[in-house]
Amino acid sequence: MKNILYNTGYFLKEAKTMLRLSLLSNIFSLISTGLIFFILAMVISGWLISSEVVEVIQGEAEINVYFDEDIDNTGAVQLVERINDMDGVREARVVDEEEAYQRMVEILGKEARVLEFFDDNPFNAFIEVKIHLEKIEPVLERLHLMAGIEHVRDNREVLDRLQSIAELSKLLGYLIITAVGISTLVIISHIIRQGIFNNREQINTLRLLGAPENFIALPFLLEGLLLTLGGGLLASILSVFTLKQVYAQMTGPLPFIPLPPRETLVPGLVILVMSLSGILGIIGSLLGLSSAKSK
Amino acid sequence: MIEAKEVCFKYPDGTKALKNINLKIEAGDIVYLTGPSGSGKTSLLKLFMGVEYPTAGTLEVLGQAIAKGQATNIRNMRMRIGPVFQEFRLIKGRTALENVMLGMRFLGIPPHQLKANASNALIKVGLEHKALSPVENLSWGQCQRVAIARAVARKPALILADEPTGNLDKDNALNILQLLTSFKDKDTAVVITTHATHLIHETKDIQIIEINDGSICHERLGLT
Numbered sequence: 001m002k003n004i005l006y007n008t009g010y011f012l013k014e015a016k017t018m019l020r021l022s023l024l025s026n027i028f029s030l031i032s033t034g035l036i037f038f039i040l041a042m043v044i045s046g047w048l049i050s051s052e053v054v055e056v057i058q059g060e061a062e063i064n065v066y067f068d069e070d071i072d073n074t075g076a077v078q079l080v081e082r083i084n085d086m087d088g089v090r091e092a093r094v095v096d097e098e099e100a101y102q103r104m105v106e107i108l109g110k111e112a113r114v115l116e117f118f119d120d121n122p123f124n125a126f127i128e129v130k131i132h133l134e135k136i137e138p139v140l141e142r143l144h145l146m147a148g149i150e151h152v153r154d155n156r157e158v159l160d161r162l163q164s165i166a167e168l169s170k171l172l173g174y175l176i177i178t179a180v181g182i183s184t185l186v187i188i189s190h191i192i193r194q195g196i197f198n199n200r201e202q203i204n205t206l207r208l209l210g211a212p213e214n215f216i217a218l219p220f221l222l223e224g225l226l227l228t229l230g231g232g233l234l235a236s237i238l239s240v241f242t243l244k245q246v247y248a249q250m251t252g253p254l255p256f257i258p259l260p261p262r263e264t265l266v267p268g269l270v271i272l273v274m275s276l277s278g279i280l281g282i283i284g285s286l287l288g289l290s291s292a293k294s295k
Numbered sequence: 296m297i298e299a300k301e302v303c304f305k306y307p308d309g310t311k312a313l314k315n316i317n318l319k320i321e322a323g324d325i326v327y328l329t330g331p332s333g334s335g336k337t338s339l340l341k342l343f344m345g346v347e348y349p350t351a352g353t354l355e356v357l358g359q360a361i362a363k364g365q366a367t368n369i370r371n372m373r374m375r376i377g378p379v380f381q382e383f384r385l386i387k388g389r390t391a392l393e394n395v396m397l398g399m400r401f402l403g404i405p406p407h408q409l410k411a412n413a414s415n416a417l418i419k420v421g422l423e424h425k426a427l428s429p430v431e432n433l434s435w436g437q438c439q440r441v442a443i444a445r446a447v448a449r450k451p452a453l454i455l456a457d458e459p460t461g462n463l464d465k466d467n468a469l470n471i472l473q474l475l476t477s478f479k480d481k482d483t484a485v486v487i488t489t490h491a492t493h494l495i496h497e498t499k500d501i502q503i504i505e506i507n508d509g510s511i512c513h514e515r516l517g518l519t
Contacts (some may be wrong), residue, residue, distance in 0.1 A: 002403050006406055205386065208380070209397075209398050209401075210375075
């Protein structure tokens with residue numbers, strides 16, 4: 001430990017020298033790790049944005065509960081209270097006949113004229129139940145068992161599709177992040193192995209002089225870390241610029257897509273990319289060192 | 296300091312490099328290992344450094360048995376040796392001073408003392424004016440001196456020099472041998488391999504061990 005403290009400046013200088021001695025190869029490595037991290041940043045952004053969209057849509061997931069016509073307002077309110085108490089229910093409220101009529105007017109737009117042919121309001125009051133999508137089954141089961149409920153319109157097909165999209169989006173996100181993580185590890189460990197190979201004479205000399213393995217390894221570890229942090233920084237700069245452009249393009253022509261605020265997304269993304277680059281840099285360097293050592 | 300009993304060494308391809316070597320080197324000794332090229336001098340030095348292990352017999356260097364499974368102890372032992380390699384093994388892209396300092400960096404010496412020790416060692420070998428020169432810009436003889444400075448700056452108990460006069464003209468070779476032997480003191484032994492026996496400046500306090508075909512064929516004190 002004393003040796004490491006005494007030699008902090010030396011380790012940094014050695015790492016810098018190693019980077020300088022294979023400058024061109026290291027520049028290419030930095031650019032390639034930067035681009036990999038950029039892809040990772042874009043995948044994560046896409047994942048966060050799609051998660052936001054799915055979450056918003058999930059928030060809209062609702063089922064309509066029609067109750068017996070002989071149930072008066074007080075009975076309906078009691079039903080709503082019981083439904084609100086159910087696990088998996090976000091919110092339940094009564095949509096009265098008038099609101100149901102107005103909603104249909106909005107949906108039909110110009111065609112709403114057809115409603116004028118009815119002497120009376122053709123729509124019944126119902127209970128609108130917003131649910132947690134993943135708990136649709138138990139909620140439906142309990143609703144069917146409740147007294148006073150005549151019919152439940154569960155929009156099952158649409159909700160199932162929503163559920164599938166949410167799961168697929170998560171799975172794709174995990175797969176891509178894993179693939180990018182593995183690629184980064186392979187690249188970094190290869191760079192370190194290459195660095196060890198290029199410096200094998202120096203390493204052998206240090207071993208002959210009695211240098212401990214961690215003393216020999218630290219500059220290589222730092223080299224890997226500096227390369228990945230540089231790559232992470234490059235990726236962060238590119239991501240900030242790209243996200244700015246993407247937001248400018250999307251918020252204008254596609255205002256209905258619910259994007260997470262850029263002020264929250266960008267700093268979080270930069271912190272995540274820099275942390276990942278640091279962690280992957282250390283793991284990649286250790287893998288490179290251990291594989292070179294075992295050779 | 297070094298004690299070899301019936302040491303044999305065979306390379307993996309079956310070549311017998313050393314046969315039944317018996318020797319004892321004490322602190323304060325100056326020992327020349329001489330013999331023609333391929334006689335086994337460098338192989339013996341490799342055993343002293345713990346780079347290779349005896350295939351038979353026992354070898355102890357600075358109290359450490361040179362044998363398999365002793366890697367950590369051998370590494371610690373190497374910290375007490377000042378090696379001067381045949382091909383110098385200086386680190387390219389670094390200055391003479393940085394090379395000398397590098398040999399001490401893992402010995403737990405504080406940074407300010409590290410630089411002072413390295414500078415003193417370069418003064419001792421007469422290269423203080425080249426301290427900041429990259430080693431690529433130095434001549435063969437100057438590189439040899441940097442390698443010696445790196446070895447002695449570590450204040451070793453044992454200096455091992457492998458063919459330090461190779462590729463040097465007579466005057467430079469004599470200077471290098473004189474320089475190396477000057478680092479002998481009551482706690483430090485100096486072991487030098489050379490095939491150039493005519494360059495050895497014989498005095499009473501040196502030992503000359505002649506090796507031929509992997510065996511010690513002659514052993515004598517200087518001037519005898």
